[in-house]
Amino acid sequence: MRDLLHAALKRRAPLLTPDTDAVRLVDAEGDGFPDVYLETFADRWLVSTAHGGFPRGFERPDKAVYWKRLDQHQKEAPVHMSGPSVDEPFLIRENGAAFEISFQSGYSQGIFLDQRDNRAEVRRRMQPGLRLLNTFAYTGAFSVAAALGGAETTTLDLSQPYLDWAKRNFTHNGLDPAGHHFCKGDTFHWLKRFAKQGRQFDAIVLDPPTFSRDEKGKVFRVETDYGELASLAMACLAPGGWLLCCTNCRKLDDFGFDRQILAASPKRLKLRHSPMPADFIGDPYLKSVWVEG
CATH class of the missing domain: 3.40.50.150 (Vaccinia Virus protein VP39)
Structure with missing residues (x-):
């Protein structure tokens, strides 16, 4: 699993630039992680799972990592899993534009x-x-x-x-x-x-x-x-x-x-x-x- 995650991160590295710091790092089956999605928002990670619990190996002691369950009926806010907590809204960059993101706003974080x-x-x-x-x-x-x-x-x-x-x-x-x-x-x-x-x-x-x-x-x-x-x-x-x-x-x-x-x-x-x-x-x-x- 660690090798698969490393490969996924390496594959996305060219997409992360000074103008864009929010991308999908792991896209479920496409990266060998069924039902697991990982997105980075200005170096803050959001792990989303369609089934099961938080996937092993995605914790980072030095990085804010949050977990969201993709439940159609019970839409909960992301849960803090490791690293610094993110208690206030923050900005990401996408093609030079700035957008406000919040891990405290409920099920949706502010951008798709x-x-x-x-x-x-x-x-x-x-x-x-x-x-x-x-x-x-x-x-x-x-x-x-x-x-x-x-x-x-x-x-x-x-x-x-x-x-x-x-x-x-x-x-x-x-x-x-x-x-x-x-x-x-x-x-x-x-x-x-x-x-x-x-x-x-x-x-x-x-x-x-x-x-x-x-x-x-x-x-x-x-x-x-x-x-x-x-x-x-x-x-x-x-x-x-x-x-x-x-x-x-x-x-x-x-x-x-x-x-x-x-x-x-x-x-x-x-x-x-x-x-x-x-x-x-x-x-x-x-x-x-x-x-x-």
Whole structure:
């Protein structure tokens, strides 16, 4: 096991640079560790396991190591296992951008590393005068990437604490949140409202949870309802604009995902698929499709 871990760390070493200090170091079966994931956040380790206990050999007396159980029903905050404790939020760097991370915030630590390459492409595509809508935004990482590219952003999420976190991420990057928009509420509601108002965006990010239920009890499942979401988003898309459609739903294959997206518009759409980042060498669960009319 020690040799396998050493090999995994050596394989990821080129990805760790002064501009990027948060990557996945162990990706389960891809690195010979079934159901075990290891991510580093500015040299603080987070070990996640799908089954069983904390894996032997991952303790480090001189490094903060936390353990999270990937339980679908009992979502607990990471537990401190070895090294210094991390009691306050801290910053990581990703392609030169800063993002706030917390091991004390509950089940989610503030960023999803599997979207790193997509965030970089969003930043490259943006420029002053363009408008991006980031739905299901969580802590606003896509919004920060777009704003760093010069865009005016609208960040949409159900949670006010996450919107506040997103504003802090703007501030960490020298961006004034007052120059951007933050909307609290249901994405379906807001997309319908934007369309009715005639408000359009040059780019829209759609990365919803695989399952959710709105305040009226309506259920959303990616495998059956993503097309409806994409259709509402396309109604808010400016001419020449694009969507980034993502899902980590394992029940939905690439063909089924593409089919829902294509059915969402009467126009002929051009789809381009993005692979997962180089440190994610196990199950390619994340589907990322760039959509242009």
